[in-house]
């Protein structure tokens with residue numbers, strides 16, 4: 192079991208190096224300029240009404256989790272079927288399945304320990320009962336001390352979206368803007384990733400697509416100046432939710448720290464009346480590396496929640512358990528596709544039911 196685990200750890204290291212290499216290596220120059228020409232577009236699209244808790248919502252979640260379900264649930268099901276009794280060997284095999292599904296070593300051991308305790312205190316001997324106990328344990332594990340809901344109940348609110356390049360920040364912002372707008376909220380976006388012109392354009396395209404204005408400056412301009420302008424616009428237009436994109440170049444922690452702390456300072460000074468969410472975006476396909484990214488960002492920001500993206504594209508969805516249990520940061524939203532409807536609020540019980548349900 193350990194041999195497999197270390198082999199996996201090595202593979203994760205290699206993936207991490209690839210992620211780091213794919214990030215820009217140029218150092219960013221932050222210049223003070225809040226007077227650059229602004230170009231905004233206002234396009235009205237039809238307001239869609241999405242009911243969050245419909246059966247189709249649950250089915251969508253289930254199909255979004257297909258690969259992870261194949262990696263965890265199908266293996267657990269066939270394991271339980273193949274064992275006649277509940278014993279230490281069964282627990283060991285279960286442990287291996289969880290580790291291989293990117294749940295993480297510490298979290299897996301925690302789960303197995305709990306399971307062992309419950310099995311003995313409830314005197315469980317039938318393998319068919321193990322799964323429901325496991326569900327209970329996972330549901331509990333996915334609850335942190337904080338709420339999984341976005342705190343945007345009383346306007347105005349500001350949501351700062353942070354995370355390394357490529358994890359899905361801009362896409363998630365587009366989806367979230369669509370979701371909030373369809374619920375009747377007045378939304379404004381700020382193009383705080385000024386590192387490449389393409390990043391600004393990408394947010395503008397999302398803004399057009401979902402019918403939300405985007406405040407932006409030119410490539411290379413100061414992100415804090417854009418956030419400043421966006422806050423003034425949000426106040427003047429009585430916006431409910433301002434969502435800010437940011438750049439994420441983890442390879443240079445000092446720059447990242449400087450850039451983010453400047454943005455946070457502006458927000459605290461200019462928009463102290465707003466409810467503030469700092470959402471870290473993590474890519475589920477990176478498995479355990481996502482946890483390492485979160486640890487780094489935790490040092491530079493007061494993260495209030497996580498958006499876990501690309502759960503549809505991976506069998507590594509088990510990482511959500513490690514994230515919640517090791518970091519004590521609630522997952523608030525999950526990405527299960529590239530479309531504008533493919534962002535869902537995260538609800539632990541529903542998630543576990545979708546993950547562990549049969550077929």
Ligand SMILES: Nc1nc2c(ncn2[C@@H]2O[C@H](COP(=O)(O)OP(=O)(O)O)[C@@H](O)[C@H]2O)c(=O)[nH]1
Nearest residue numbers: 356357358359360361362500501526527528529
């Ligand atoms: N399959 C899938 N792809 C996603 C999801 N979220 C983002 N992506 C894709 O990931 C890529 C990078 O996303 P982007 O928003 O540009 O990342 P950013 O650099 O953090 O802003 C894009 O091709 C997105 O379409 C998701 O939930 N599922």
Ligand SMILES: [Mg+2]
Nearest residue numbers: 360361384390
């Ligand atoms: Mg982006």
